[in-house]
Amino acid sequence: MFRRAAASTFFRHALSTSPYSSSAAAAAAAAAASSSAVNSIILRSLKEHFLEVSKMTPPPKISPPKPYTIVKGALDQASGPVLRRGYGDAGEEISISVARLANIMPPGADYDSDDDDGGGGGVSESISQLFLHVDISRPGSSKSLQFLCGLYPDAVGIHSVCLRPKTAESGTAGLAGKGGDGYQGRIFQELDENVRDAFHHYIEARGINEKLFPFLQAWLYVKDHRNLIRWFKSVGTLISEPKSE
Helix, strand or coil: CHHHHHHHHHHHHHHHCCHHHHHHHHHHHHHHHHHHHHHHHHHHHHHHHHHHHHCCCCCCCCCCCCCCEECCCHHHCCCCCCEEEEECCCCEEEEEEEEEHHHHCCCCCCCCHHHCCCCCCCCCHHHCCEEEEEEEECCCCCEEEEEEEEEECCEEEEEEEEEEECCCCCCHHHCCCCCCCCCCCCCHHHCCHHHHHHHHHHHHHCCCCHHHHHHHHHHHHHHHHHHHHHHHHHHHHHHHCCCCC
16 A cells, blocks of 8 residues: 555656656746737837827817707717708708718729819828718608718718618618618619709708818717727736736
8 A cells, every 4th residue: 555655656746847747837937928028018019009199189179060969979989970950841850970981982992082182281081081871861751861972071972872761770880781671772873963963952951061071070080089099998908907817
């Protein structure tokens, strides 16, 4: 009995001090040290960029053209309307969502880019070309008229127009998608020129024009800035959190 116990103790000791066990422990320690060093580099870089972004000068405060009003909490929402207004005796309700055109159109797509330099003053092309989702509805109606438009510093152009249920997803989350709720109408550019002109006059009468651009451009800048600050904080917190054993 004593011999078996001694042998067992000997083998356990031999295994714990074997070259294989020692090398595995050394490798684990080296991996942990390497991971810690990488984390430190990432955290230092995140902090530097966070401080740099925090010092960026925000654009001047701009109010939207009247009678549009800013939707409360829009800056903190991932998508959804930014501006709202009423229109006409019929009590129309108009809401506008916005996104960068470059984030919506597929790579290589034609942006109707006759205004490539329209941003001026060093403004990047992506922030000088905006994409609008315009929702126009009336009380008691189960559907709304929805326009997808390109907005530029000196012009607005309609990409498509369709009639959709009010419950259908609106806002920038559905900008690039096609509804599955029936016939969506003809491709806008295939409509008769007079019809296209009439739709342009229709949205112009409701204040959907280039006068919206300065506010929406500044609004997107502030939103992107907030999201970037929030992203730096979230990633830094995740990396710096101690791993649970």
